[in-house]
Amino acid sequence: MTDRFPGSPRPVPSVDGDLRDWDARTYDRIADPMARWGADVLGRLDLEGDERVLDAGCGTGRVTEQLVERLPRGRVVALDGSPAMLAEARRRLGRFLDRVEFVAADLGRPLPVAPPVDALLSTATFHWVLDHDALFRNLAAGLRPGGQLVAQCGGAGNIAAVLEAARETGEAWPGPWVFPRPAETRRRLEAAGFVEVRTWLQPEPTSLEPGEPLETFLAAIVLREHLARLRPAEGRAFVRAVVGRLARPEIDYVRLNIVARRGGRAPPAERRTSRAQRPSGGFRQRPAAQRRPSWAAGLPRAELRPRPISSPVSSPRDTPRSDRAAGARPPPDFGTFAPSGQTVRPARMRLRPAVRTAGPGCHRPGR
Numbered sequence: 609m610t611d612r613f614p615g616s617p618r619p620v621p622s623v624d625g626d627l628r629d630w631d632a633r634t635y636d637r638i639a640d641p642m643a644r645w646g647a648d649v650l651g652r653l654d655l656e657g658d659e660r661v662l663d664a665g666c667g668t669g670r671v672t673e674q675l676v677e678r679l680p681r682g683r684v685v686a687l688d689g690s691p692a693m694l695a696e697a698r699r700r701l702g703r704f705l706d707r708v709e710f711v712a713a714d715l716g717r718p719l720p721v722a723p724p725v726d727a728l729l730s731t732a733t734f735h736w737v738l739d740h741d742a743l744f745r746n747l748a749a750g751l752r753p754g755g756q757l758v759a760q761c762g763g764a765g766n767i768a769a770v771l772e773a774a775r776e777t778g779e780a781w782p783g784p785w786v787f788p789r790p791a792e793t794r795r796r797l798e799a800a801g802f803v804e805v806r807t808w809l810q811p812e813p814t815s816l817e818p819g820e821p822l823e824t825f826l827a828a829i830v831l832r833e834h835l836a837r838l839r840p841a842e843g844r845a846f847v848r849a850v851v852g853r854l855a856r857p858e859i860d861y862v863r864l865n866i867v868a869r870r871g872g873r874a875p876p877a878e879r880r881t882s883r884a885q886r887p888s889g890g891f892r893q894r895p896a897a898q899r900r901p902s903w904a905a906g907l908p909r910a911e912l913r914p915r916p917i918s919s920p921v922s923s924p925r926d927t928p929r930s931d932r933a934a935g936a937r938p939p940p941d942f943g944t945f946a947p948s949g950q951t952v953r954p955a956r957m958r959l960r961p962a963v964r965t966a967g968p969g970c971h972r973p974g975r
């Protein structure tokens with residue numbers, strides 16, 4: 609091992625109330641995998657077209673845009689902690705401004721969303737919020753009784769091979785995320801007041817073009833918080849060193865799917881059963897002979913549900929090579945990935961609660 613990246617000159621980022629802003633332009637350009645997964649997740653949301661729906665962690669609005677299109681008579685609350693992401697989302701959703709509220713808020717804190725929304729969507733975001741008990745409490749409080757929560761985020765085993773490659777370069781920091789298991793997430797959701805909870809893992813190994821596209825994807829999304837701890841020149845070398853240790857130009861994504869309903873009294877007519885929640889509908893059976901991926905070793909079978917039929921099943925193999933590589937070491941200590949150290953003040957913003965940034969009807973509380 610020749611290249612190491614010890615002694616970062618910059619403090620370790622913390623997401624405890626402080627969120628690092630994103631390079632939203634770059635994210636918007638390269639987040640095709642997230643937009644594709646988001647379309648599948650959105651497909652699980654039962655909508656009549658007139659509801660008010662919150663997109664929790666809307667990013668640049670690529671999935672939000674698909675959501676608004678499914679709500680011709682409804683409204684969308686586009687919430688995110690990053691001003692740059694919200695600005696980009698506002699640009700993308702320009703033709704829908706009469707039906708979209710933009711809210712800058714931290715999902716780890718009580719949500720400035722009133723009245724409660726009819727449904728909640730979230731894609732590629734929850735793993736950035738460390739305290740899932742608080743997250744689910746906040747979501748439940750912002751959702752009307754009987755309302756649906758449909759979400760997807762990083763789950764157990766997510767990017768294990770990438771993190772292993774980073775470790776081999778001497779970077780032992782596991783990142784600022786939580787990649788929970790389905791069972792613990794189900795328990796947390798139920799404790800927060802959700803019912804009819806379904807959670808399952810979905811491997812999504814994602815191939816990227818080698819060279820600049822793969823390096824940019826890693827630098828702007830997967831390893832962005834690692835790079836924030838390094839000087840720019842070190843960051844470039846770090847990304848190349850990680851790429852050099854990957855078995856193939858592929859990111860071993862594992863997604864955690866969530867479908868649930870907020871408990872409490874709801875008018876019977878509103879208690880529609882979603883496709884994903886019907887006893888047999890929406891899921892196809894995994895062939896008996898199918899091999900259990902090694903990243904799933906140790907996980908109860910119930911946590912590895914078949915993919916919903918609506919998924920295009922983009923995973924090229926039942927057992928991705930990178931997952932096999934990831935399986936060579938014990939599964940991560942889920943739920944305990946917490947950064948230590950101080951906040952990097954200049955690169956961050958501290959969110960004021962309940963700041964609505966744009967759109968008709970948006971306001972700054974207290975004004």
Ligand SMILES: C[S@@+](CC[C@H](N)C(=O)[O-])C[C@H]1O[C@@H](n2cnc3c(N)ncnc32)[C@H](O)[C@@H]1O
Nearest residue numbers: 642665666667688689690714715731732733736
């Ligand atoms: C990978 S992006 C996903 C964006 C979009 N949902 C998509 O699928 O493309 C994650 C988003 O979560 C937001 N985010 C992360 N932690 C957050 C928090 N605690 N509160 C609000 N937003 C947060 C980030 O600002 C970012 O826009």
